[in-house]
Amino acid sequence: MSWEWKLEHCDGFVQMNHDQYLIIEQSGNYFIYAQVNRKQDMEDTFTLMLYKEPDILLNKVVGPKKGDERGTLNFGRPFFLQKGDKLYCQANFHLDCILAGNQTYWGLYKI
DSSP states (O other): OOOOOOOOTTTEEEOOOOOOOOEEOOOOOEEEEEEEESOOOOOOOOEEEETTTTTEEEEEEESSSSSSSSSSEEEEEEEOTTTEEEEEEEESGGGGGGGGGGGGGGEEEEE
């Protein structure tokens, strides 16, 4: 899954590389959040996972595969991150199954 980033007011805190990673530039506490909206039934539950390199699972949320017109999954929680940490989100669904734009996103801010 490819994410579109708008890194506003992030100088000195986080940067993005070409592989869709967010790289932490300043150690500290960060609040990381995500939301995904399903627009159709799926064959399996839909899952969003937040990782820190090298493949350390930080958070995982699972949404329903059927029911309601749309299913939503989301999370938000604080993490202590070190300078140089590389974060990425991975999902088990195809882009055709989810609502894009401002209804599917993930990001962080320093607290």
